[in-house]
Amino acid sequence: MNDIFHAVFSTQGFVLGTLVPFLFVLTVVVFVHEMGHYLIGRWCGIGVKAFSIGFGPELVGFNDRRGTRWKLCAIPLGGYVKFVGDMNATSSQPSAEEIESLTEAEREVAFHTQPIWKRAATVVAGPLFNFLLTIAVFAVLFSLYGRPVLEPTVAQVTAGSPAEKAGIQPGDRFVKVDGSKVGTFADVQRLVSGRAGDAITFTLLRDGKEIAVTATPEPMEQQDALGNKVKVAVIGVVNNAELGQPRLISYT
Template structure:
């Protein structure tokens, strides 16, 4: 039986996921700007008409707007979409003291840090959550030894045997058994190289990963790669306090690597673009996770935070990564890019982002069965 959280809970859960994460992201920009003495004129959660807000003693307008699909910090002097160090007549007309507190007045390395601080704060949130999880529950560190091989599985066809120690999967080093499903699960149907140690001798094998279609309690279907092996008794170890940051950073890095792999699969056509989801899909899953309890909800929120950090670092104009790319070019050529080139790049970036949003929204509606129902009504 498919359980649904209902529209009110879905909306509330979505706002509880996306609102705080946008706030965290923009807070990274805001505090980095404050450290370097840049005045923030506005801190907005959402776009469009202001629903409510207030102005603090520093002159920053804190506002919540009607469309909660993003946010921004508007720094003093940030007068063009490229946020570049190109003097304008309006900027030059400012009093010297006021001009010194503008974004444009700051050295390149400070502007770079201010822009990078948003995505990095999303990653920091995930790291802190994983630190808390590992502190309470410990961390799974099961040896990468094959205990059993499932009959008829990809592992059996590849020649894996009980007692084999797997050291590498698809070129990625294996430290513990838990690393294996994380690599295999996102590669259904692909042929992967395996490096194993059998009776003390290294051995190279190839496996065509099996495909398993899973359906969760909400009716969502997932194609998952399956190798067909199981470990011995799972081993959970306590993580000493001083190792918590390293373990959490490693976990976050593994998730980012999985995102890079998945994006590469979509680009190369090995994974269907129909699997890409947008705000509507995030809202749906937010509601579903809310019915599973706070722990699952926070972990889902952590995954979305990593996604936000990763996506914002992509070198696409209008995203933080696009700004950072321009700053790196500026650092190499020792001067800002031509304003006309920046304007063209940002217009192109806006068009790309709008097209992508339309595409993932169509995907989301298709996953909800909207187009099928419309076709039935028309037919």
């Protein structure tokens, strides 16, 4: 009996905690993407037969005054805009016979009879609207919650590193890198990462006083976010969340 309850509640947790949010986000992304195709297509004078969220059997729908069928379908794993002249799901070039089967009015607004710039604009509009959605989402998040950053404070110095040779100590706070002010640990990494072999002057705050030291970064092989091996310059200092005192940068 316990196994049955565990299975039921595990399934319920997966559906409510993972599947439903995933489908909601997917639906929003698909809607914005297809709306991009629709709006720019309409602006270019291309006729639209259907705007669908989901595939398969239609659950609900209605026709607008332009004759476009707006519908929500049973399988919420995508969507599509069907333009006048689309003979298949890929919107590939119809045959001469298929074009001839259209009425004169349909041929005037069919997707494949439009100038190439109108077709290109309509195709590009979908990804472009998704890009704009991403910007809008991050703008709202940063405005509401800010962006977490770490203070430019040294938590640990690697033995034998350029930082140790220069006299940098745990607890030191970076103030400037070669005269450029830094406000976060990421600023220090950014100013150092491309300067292997260059002598860099670091202004540090130690015990309430500013001191200047010089260190020469060494190249180090690391993996980037895509798994590619890249070489970056490092001086051998480590920051952590405890000493770095995470804070939020507000954009409001």
